[in-house]
Amino acid sequence: MGAAVYLFLGRVIEQSWRLSTQPVQTPPHVSRNIFLNSSQYKTTPEEEGARLSSLLQEFSGSYRDIPPGNDTTTSAEFTQFHIVNPGSVFRVGDVLFVTIRAMDIFNREKTHGGDFFRAKIYTEKTKSSAPGRVRDYGNGTYGVTFRLLWEGDVTVSVRMIHTSSAVRVMKLVAENFPFNRSRYQRKYIYGNKSSVSWCSLNLNDLKDPLDDGICDFSDSYAGVQWFCQKPRDVTCEQSVFHRHNGALTLDNLGLTEEEMGHFKLRVTKTGNGLEAIKATIQGKNTTVKVTANFPGASREEELPSCVPGLPAPVPSGYYRNGRWVSRICATTKLAPLEYKKCLQNKTIDFLGDSTLRQWIEFLAKLLDMDRIPDPYFTSDTVGPERFMEPTWNISSRYQSHGPPVKTLVWSNASVMSSLVRVIDNIAGGPNRVVVITLGMHFSNHPLDVFIRRARAVRDAILRLLSRQPETIIVMKTPNTSSSRSFYYTDDWSLFQMYLVMKEIFSGLSVVFVDAWEMTDCQFHEDNIHPPNDVIGEEVAYMLAYVCV
Structure with a gap:
């Protein structure tokens, strides 16, 4: 009886927020071209794939050529960077060029690329910082470009997150365990009993002579593939709950001592893991003095009002006095x-993962909103959460995207509807703001899974803007993580999704919050859930487009 009431109340609330998971009538086909710069631009699926491959190859280098031996491993101790023309006169607005020369453990110059570096410039005194762009030339040399955006002594910081040898190991693990690095379960309720089975993005992972078939919860219209074993004597309709049951352990990966030596060993109560080395690279010259571009020059760039669809420079912004200053x-x-x-x-929808749950909770506290109890709520990861400010009639909600979702507690599967179905059921209009993110929960699955999901979300956004063009759509990119377990969540895979996301959603009339840049140069340690002051800057930037 209690479970029935629980499910009934959940369905009532679900309907009130237009979260129906029932199939909707598929609208006419919308082009899935991912590199639209205008409505006239067309590409074939082959061209789309080629553009993505080119983009990722430029980032990653040729990993197939990385030698497997330890004697060619990149050394953080011997690798150095240097500022090009360090004695030059630098002014605000100039571009600073930095070269990284990778060396191996015998202090020999590397002849191939593939190392994963991150770089930033900063001034500690004024809490100013900006991200840099690293380019892999494929021969052991890397170029970094920075835009100098404030006056004073500016310091360059370069970190090697992974050596090319570590990246080679990560690629091998991804090829050997493409889907099953994370383990998912489904719970079925029938009468006073329940049964639990395994789930996967890949049907082949679930072949088991002991089960009674497969429940196909896929939704090709929404770009979703999801399969679960069906226990004996139950129907697929009796599936109720979802959870993440952890990841493969280090012992399961079959790595050699040599391969594991490319990472830091992390010892925990629940088992050992391998995390990124995140080593600081030394430079011969690390600081330059930056002056105003001309006497009496304003420190602020002349910028337009914030409206969706504006082009983004590189970088899109920077910190000064701890505050994010947009260059858009x-x-x-x-x-x-x-x-x-x-x-x-206004109503604000936060759809995606728990990094947006941070946004809604920050906004609720800022506006002193009332939390509305929801019987469906089972975890911070999934939600759903709802808030209301009755005096000004402001409402907001957070809802997770559909599987794969890494929540370790049983969560009601019906609230993890695909983002495509949720977006299709949003009325839209000038009083609706829809904030979307994807990435964190896809980080240890094949990249094409993320690409397929992102393309379907893009189509849903186009449909929403077509029927209600005044709707404000906000896309938040993945942010950096702690990279504490490369086969679970790691910056190397997240950065690839970041690049893909920027390409797939280019050309749309949406607000783009570049959370990668905002966390790439932050003054805090990396964390999959950024600290509150960073969240505050992300939310403030988003609201600048709503409160023009």
């Missing part, structure tokens, strides 16, 4: 009361 449009932080006035009668 003119942003202003408002007082809570001003935000309430601006958001009056």
Whole structure:
């Protein structure tokens, strides 16, 4: 009886928020071209694949040529970077060029690429920082470019997150365990009994002579593939709950001592793991002095008002005095009361993963919103969460995307509807803001799974903007993580999804919050859930497009 009431109340609330998981009538086909710069631009699926391959190859280098032996491993101790023309006069707005020369453990120059570096410039005194772009030339040399955006002594910081040898190991593990590095389960309820089975993105992972068939929860329209074993004597319709049952252990991966030596060993109570080395690279010259571009020059760039679809420079922004300064449009932080006035009668949807759950909870605290109890709520990862500010009639909700979802507690599967179905059921309009993210839960699955899901979400956004063009759509990229377990969540795979996401959603009239850049140069340690002050800057930047 209790379970029935629980499910009934959940369905009522689900309907009130337009979260029906029932199939909707598929609208006419919308082009799935992923590199639209205008409505006239067309590409074939082959051209799309070639563009993505080219993009990722430029980032990653040729990993197939990485030698397997330890004697060619990149050495963080011997590898150095140097500033090109360090004695030059640098002014605000100039581009700073840095070269990284990779060396092996015998202090020999490397002849191939594949190392994964991250770089930033910063001024500790003023809490100013900006991300750099690293390019792999494939011969052991890497180029980094920075835009100098503030005056003072500016320091270059370069970190080697993974050696090319470590990346080679990660690729081997991804090839050997493409889907089953994470383990998922489904719980079926029938009468007073329940049964649990295994689930996967890949049907072949579930072939088991002891089960009673397969439940296919896939949705090709939404770009979703999901299969679960069907226990004996139950129907697929009796499936109720989902959970993540952990990841493969280090012992399961079959790595040699040599291969494991390319990572840091992390010892925990639940088992050992391998994390990124994240080693600081030394430089011969690390600091340059930057002056104003001309006497009396303004420190701020002249920027337009914030509207969706604006082109993004590189980088899209930087920190000064701990505050994110956009280079896309003119942003202003408002007082809570001003935000309430601006958001009056508006509904904000936060759809994706728990990094957006951080956004909704930050906004709820900022606006002193009331939390509305939801009987479906089972975890911070999945939600759903709802908040209301009754005086100004501001409502918001958070909902997770569909599987794969890494929540270790049993969560009601019906609220993990695909983002495509959720977006298709949003009415839209000038009082609706829809914030979307993808990435974190896809990080240890094949990249084409993420690409397929992102393309389907893109089509849903195009349909929403077609029927209600005044709807504000916000896309948040993946942010950096702690890279504490390369076969679970790691910056190397997240950065690939970041690049893909920027390409797939290019050309749309949406707001793009570059959370990768905002965490790549932060003054905090990397964390899959960024600290509150970074979340505050992300939310403030998003609101600049709503409260123009």
